[in-house]
Amino acid sequence: MRRRAVFAVLAAGAALGGLTVPAAQADETVGDIRITNVVVNGGKSIVVDAADKTITVSMTATDPSGIWDADFYLWRGPDGTDPYDNADGYIVPNEDTTPADCVASSATTSTCSKTFTFEPDAWLTNADAGTWKVGVQAFANDDSRAERWAYTTTRLQRHSKLTVNASPEPIAKGGTLTITGKLTRANWDTLDYRGYTNQPVKLQYRKAGTTTYTTVKTVYSSSTGDLKTTATASEDVYWRWNFAGTSTTPAATATGDVVDVQ
Incomplete structure (x- = not known):
């Protein structure tokens, strides 16, 4: 039987990619941290055939104290939806480690990335094709943090x-x-x-x-x-x-x- 475990919507306080998320809340920024760019699959749509496909999501963030960690999640739902409690679909990264793979370009700015794998033989169904929102979290060395529920969108398509x-x-x-x-x-x-x-x-x-x-x-x-x-x-x-x-x-x-x- 095909499993569909990745689509279990996370409740408040559940683990998200190795990080503990607080109770669901709207976009927020604490401190001077800023998210400046998010790139999904090199800026291209995610096109999946009948085999597994792994893509990378990266985020560039900046803070006077430097960037420590980042996390990502892909989800579906109408605008105004709480992605933690009411998403129609929810995907977390392959990596559950903290910190993420972050590369510093300066003392204040880093680009962090994680991967997602789309598995037609495990959980992906035809109904999942379409537009997905990209949620991101960024964390600085001085405990500044920022989250955007839908910083950008991406398309998941059938080859x-x-x-x-x-x-x-x-x-x-x-x-x-x-x-x-x-x-x-x-x-x-x-x-x-x-x-x-x-x-x-x-x-x-x-x-x-x-x-x-x-x-x-x-x-x-x-x-x-x-x-x-x-x-x-x-x-x-x-x-x-x-x-x-x-x-x-x-x-x-x-x-x-x-x-x-x-």
Whole structure:
């Protein structure tokens, strides 16, 4: 049976990444400490296929006494939600040690980081895809501290794939080409890829010897993610499908399939 332990919402006073958190309270700053930057997964969306994916979250903070520690948590819920008591979902870092991995750039400023692992075979489900808030805590050597419930947000997405095939080939000039393909995305419930239904996908082409693609038409994927349309063969061109992506699924572009027109 698949477990879902990471999503147990922490009660007041529960351990959070090796730190003891006080009773739930709003954003606060005690002392001169300042959080100046938070970066999730290098600034990119978190895209997970059917295997585990580990990403890093880092935070830069500054205080006259220097930075001692930091912690992070990812959570889902409406604005105004208390992440400790009322979050729809809650993920803590892999590391439960104190202090965090902090690298000082000066006597007052450090960048601290921890990692998170997303496990489709353990707790991740399709319903978890979407926007997550990033909560952070920073601690200085003089006991100054700061917490932001939602300093920034990140997207957790289901990896997508897109294929293309143009046939027949070779084909006589003026003949009718059939261009097919399939749009699929990771299914975290079944640990494989399934068709992405009813999505707009652009059919594009570029002439041999050029690099720019032109959109011909938009086709919607079928109930199984399949794509199919026709076009007139006029000259040697590369055909591809291009999917713009959604909030839960990243963009995907098929590798161009060249057709020899005779």
